[in-house]
Amino acid sequence: MLQMESPALDAISTKNLNSMPEVLALKKLLQSLAMLDAIMSPEWDERFYSFNSNWGDNEQMGSMRNGCGDDFFVLFTQDGCFVKGFDHESAMSSWSTDGQVPWPDLLKGLPSEFIAASKEPAFSMDNISFCIWKLHTADFWGKGDFEFAVDEDPDGSEYLLEIFDCNPETYRVFALEYYEVDLDVATIAKFYNHLPLTDELVKEVNSEVTLKQLDKDILEIGYPGVDAT
Template sequence: MTALSGFAAALPEPARLRERLRTLTLLEAAFGSRWPRYAYAAAGEDGFEYFRYENGGGDDYRVFLGRSSAFLRAFDHESSLSPYDEEAVWPGLLDGLPDDLVPLTQLDDDEPEFPALTLALWHGHDGTGWRHGAPEPQDGAEAELTAWMLEPLTLFTPAAVGEDLSHYYSRPVDAATIEAVLDGEPLSRTLVERLASGTVWDPVEELAHRLGAGSA
């Protein structure tokens, strides 16, 4: 098993992945940052709702969730797979990508000549799990796995999520609150206050409703 296939096996199926992304997006909003790492957009004309992670350091991933398929793409700006080196996606990275998902590899903020991709996986509702290409060796180097930024999606535990938030915001994070939210407790003004005192509640509540998560 390659590192890429191992990661694909660890990634939850789309419905569960959406729940994790929804939770992480709400937890991020609870900190009231002007530049949150997680963002969400409801389904547009293409039928895909959309989650995005961007750390401000040049790394990002996006997850597109449709009725019958899903697509995950990521970009690690320090990776040897960066298409900026050769102005082309690493050979084999997108092999086997279904035709209906190809438009998601070329977005408005991509370079006209190539998409900013170092990782790509896709899923159909046929019980086959997450699929991926077969990145080929290039110039004697094997393709590396650039999934480090997605660890909160696979290590979805209170300890892992709390550590990620604590590291990013350089502050202690209330472990009991994180555990409560991951266990499904609706986000409330009280829980937000425990996480980040002073965060304005109204935008968090609005986002919760847009995500269909509700609030208490």
């Protein structure tokens, strides 16, 4: 399992949802991560992060798969945002329950607007260790009404959601460990701020990739191109 540096005491997790970004900021971040990964890895199968800006009618979806069995899926709808995560080694993993079902009451209190998302086959809902959500009409991120397992990171959310801190340094550490490339934090910040792509910016990330090669990825991710205003 790929692990990053030790998180801060106020790290994002299901025990600390106050540090979660707002829905629109999260969508922007996931688009940025997907665009960076598309440049870092022209081969889709080797990417960590992806984003589909045309997942469904008025729906977008960001995801992470680490190749070791862990993942998260983030669905953006007209109603808000639904996040499903899976750390297969966590104490609250569905792999640790009878019948490979969610931890007891993990989804208790899920708004009706997200019921369909909780049954979406593409999200591999049999593989789950945590779930959080936020309606646009709500002031806070929510989670189920359940008892945590006794463990430092019982559901793996602190581990999997670390990248949600919107700090370019966190992606720099990830890229150094996963791609073995030490990116300039200032370059990563340009993506986090959604600066339009240019050949020059692309080559700051990967000198072997051109803007033209990224046409399909840019369209799928919905990241701003050079002509964006």
